[in-house]
Amino acid sequence: MQDLLHNLRIVINPKIYVKDPQSSDLGMRIVEQGIQQISEIGFDRFTFRKLGEQIGSNESSIYRYFENKHKFLIYLNSWYWAWMEYRLVLMTNSIADPRKKLEKALEVLSQKVEADPNFSYVDEVALNKIVVNEHFKPFLTAEVDEENKQGYFEIYKRLVGRFGQMIRDYRPQYPYALSLASTVLSASLHQYFLQAHFPTLTDCKDASAHTTFLRQLVFAKVIPSAHE
Amino acid sequence: MQDLLHNLRIVINPKIYVKDPQSSDLGMRIVEQGIQQISEIGFDRFTFRKLGEQIGSNESSIYRYFENKHKFLIYLNSWYWAWMEYRLVLMTNSIADPRKKLEKALEVLSQKVEADPNFSYVDEVALNKIVVNEHFKPFLTAEVDEENKQGYFEIYKRLVGRFGQMIRDYRPQYPYALSLASTVLSASLHQYFLQAHFPTLTDCKDASAHTTFLRQLVFAKVIPSAHE
DNA sequence: TATAAAATGAGAGTAAAACTATTAATATTG
């Protein structure tokens, strides 16, 4: 992707942060170095104290940007999914044919992530590693329902909806477009996770295999079973 | 399922526990009440102290059975997947026809969980709620690879392998049997999770829809795309 | 350029969680 859009900024629900990290130098360092640290040591071992040390700042300063580290993870995930949505729209918008559109969408959502020069302070590859490794951790808390009500997961939901609509446009009769969309999105992460940690549980050994596997799922022709 | 097998016991890798909870009354109460508490308040809010209070015992006594609460969660997950495997084998063993066998397997793996009278001290419905809500939390730690090496996830891996083999028996030419098996298993949990917390991201509104959705995925006929 | 306001840094302090260790009481078993 070329450096087409210099003045682009990913917009995140303000309820997720205390102070917008994109509004200051310290904020950007928090995000930048936070991504590095979490991708290196994992989210559980990550603390604001350690991050403070790394960026030569203070724990309490970070708390002025994010209420706690869980919110920080939600922020990073939101950023990632917003970025995915932007790439999805950019790459499919001009395609009229539903099948080709859906194929391109699948490609965007399942291929190996590469750095995007439009957002220099975010290392998308490291961020992808976090999203793959921590998977659905942002959702897996007792507070999901409350946080969902607060709109913390809007971006992800919009992406699933958008992708679901593409499936529906291609297969109007298919009644499980949303389920298929959420399954494909989650399966894509999951297969990468398995490739990294449980290679005996997946056949996807390279990036193109991931896409092919998912494409076959999406474009397969439903055969009614004896039960239906 | 009838009460056929009175003397059945789920065997778990001893490395997961310090002392086998199935070997004593206290151990069984830990498992029984632990399942209740985690399914009620969620894993993050759960502590050994609270569990101790509930079962009228002491925090330090629980530590004699499980090293920490993460291992306890791994134990519960292992139990769940071992139980799933046992049901899978029981229900499919006598079926010779690969298609019918696979259909039955899908049913066992995707239908709503019901209590199993063979294991009276485990509430399978509550345990299923934990597995759905905490999803892949046992895997999502910086120590996955180490724990995997220790064999903590053997049961789950065996289940995926077994299910993958059933897919392979039915579609010998299909090159993604393992990926499909892991995807279906994970998608089944995920769709139940969405149904409970993000109903706008799934079309599965009842138990039969879950099975139908997954059955269509598995039995669909692959259509080669323009890329292949 | 002076001055107010905002942002950051440094440090101490608190509460809860996650253990660990010790000793006493109780149960089990040989």
Add this chain to the structure above:
DNA sequence: CAATATTAATAGTTTTACTCTCATTTTATA
């Protein structure tokens, strides 16, 4: 019955996840 293992009660340690206060620096604006 004696020895042995198991469990209960309690206190203590370390770490994490914050919170609070105040001093210092930076920035904005008159």
